[in-house]
Amino acid sequence: MRRFLASLRDGVGFDILLVGAAMVFLVAMAGLPLIYNVLMSFQQVDMFTLGSLIRPWAGFQNYIDVVREPAFWLVTKNTFIFVFFSMGGQFIIGFALALFFAQNFPGASTIRGLFLVSWVMPGLVVGAIWSWILAGDFGVLNTILKGLGIIQSNVFWKSDPAFSIWAVVIANIWLGLAFNMLLLSVGLAAIPRDLYEAAELDGANAFQRFWTITLPMMRSTIGAVLSLGLIGTLQQFDLFPAITEGGPANTSTVAQYWSWQMSFQLYDFAKGATISVMMLVLVLIASIIYVRSTRHEVRG
Amino acid sequence: MTRPYIPWLLVVVALALAAVYLFPLYWMYVTSFKSGSEIFANPPTFWPREIDLSIYPSVWTRRTMHVFLWNSTLIAAGVTAITVIFGTGCAYVLARYRNVWVDIGLFSVLMLQVLPASVMVTPLFVAFNQFGLLNYPRTAVVLAAAAKAMPFFVVLVRATFMTVPRELEEAALVDGNSRVGAFFSIVLPLARNGILVCAILTFMSSFGEYIYSKSIIQDPSLQPASVGLSGFLGPNSTDWNAIMAYSAIYVTPILAVFVLLQRRIVSGLTSGALK
Secondary structure (H helix, E strand, C coil): CHHHHHHHHHCHHHHHHHHHHHHHHHHHHHHHHHHHHHHHCCECCCCCCCCCCCCCECCCHHHHHHHHCCCHHHHHHHHHHHHHHHHHHHHHHHHHHHHHHCCCCCCHHHHHHHCCHHHHCCHHHHHHHHHHHCCCCCCHHHHHHHHCCCCCCCCCCCCCCCCHHHHHHHHHHHHHHHHHHHHHHHHHHCCCHHHHHHHHHCCCCHHHHHHHHHHHHCHHHHHHHHHHHHHHHHHCCCHHHHHCCCCCCCCCCCHHHHHHHHHHCCCCHHHHHHHHHHHHHHHHHHHHHHHHHHHHHHHC | CCCCHHHHHHHHHHHHHHHHHHHHHHHHHHHHHCCCCHHHCCCCCCCCCCCCCCHHHHHHHHCCHHHHHHHHHHHHHHHHHHHHHHHHHHHHHHHHCCCHHHHHHHHHHHHHHCCCHHHHHHHHHHHHHHHCHHHCHHHHHHHHHHHHHHHHHHHHHHHHHHCCCHHHHHHHHHCCCCHHHHHHHHHHHHHHHHHHHHHHHHHHHHHCCCHHHHHHCCCHHHCCHHHHHHCCCCCCCCCHHHHHHHHHHHHHHHHHHHHHHHHHHHHHHHHHHCC
């Protein structure tokens, strides 16, 4: 017993205690619920069996039911639109801004830091602001676009089925842009300057320098940023209740919001769990890419 | 010899980009300064014709914001406390060693970081229901949100511990300190700033926590400000100056902290996020 206490105070027991406490907490609050979620997706869960662990076995019935839902393919399409265009917008604009702020001018890092404001704001507040900017009749975005001559009449971003998903995409690009830019800036700063000088001496123009130095040197950063972007867009939830609530007629519902609606608005916990298990497969793919792209940094 | 002029041109462009980017924030404040009729002016006014602040006190009392903000503070404080207490030690150990166990630990932390809250909320709700934790909804939200916040905290703080020289800790051990003593008197003070920044980041992000609170807390007197905001926000909202005033009251403290600590937050994020 004394040896045990001594190891706790002055040996490897101290390390195990520190890691163990965190791990026990994380397993209890994240690991076990995850397994429980998979279990629930194979059970019949309703208001009567909600309180018990042993429920009637459902096999793959929940999965079949989810796929047969009329909204299933629409939600799948929306999820891909949301993920692909959010990531694309965040990455391309973020990369352009990162390249711009990598130029040497006074105040570059301070002004760049201002962009991170979006990152600390509550998602629901961001959603509220964008919901107002995108409003159809009195929204300021319509006014600006009309002033620039891009559109002739008001676009009803939130209530037009053709635009509702794009309303959320626009808000999400704004929200995730800063983080993309920050990570890409870190990657840019790590490229040795003399590579560019050597290329310039050899007569490479700006485009060639970007294509042959910047992009190859940034490969692991880009991998990490893209996978973090995928993870981030799949985690994005707050914008949906704030801007469109998934409507009109599910045209802006994505998987994560659908799963929540199933569980907490229709109280169909089995379907909610099933949809989130399906989504988990996507998240796992993203995280494997992420872990692979950061692996050498993690070990280093 | 136009070289000296180019940086100033770049500064102007940079400021213009920042202005475009920060326009939504500006629009939030400007809308909240407008009167109820001016927000529906067509075309919208980019500067209020008449600054009308009367909406602030009325939103504050009508929406019982002091209750919501107090709950947000409690939840964020709880999440931050749990995250710092458990996460700091974990990050320290993961930074101190390099072996296969640490790799496994880091891998599992990274995997937990990617789990969306919307995936976790269904099983957590059902499990909390079974354990009777739903009778203490704020505690339940704190536990759930802490598990969400901790992996990110561990990754960032681990990077901070990496910058503390091993030699200092070893010197303390040679001088007769125990591991516990060396940790609390040498390593922690040296990493204090980094931990503090990450703790503030954790606090700020859990101050805006929405999905767990919305799903778990039913009693309006226990709900945080995010759920309070969702109460009068929807696709068909019209009282925009009230919503924007509510939002402004909600985020101004966060923005103030961010502006004050901007440099530290950015450097803390850059050092941790990709290493």
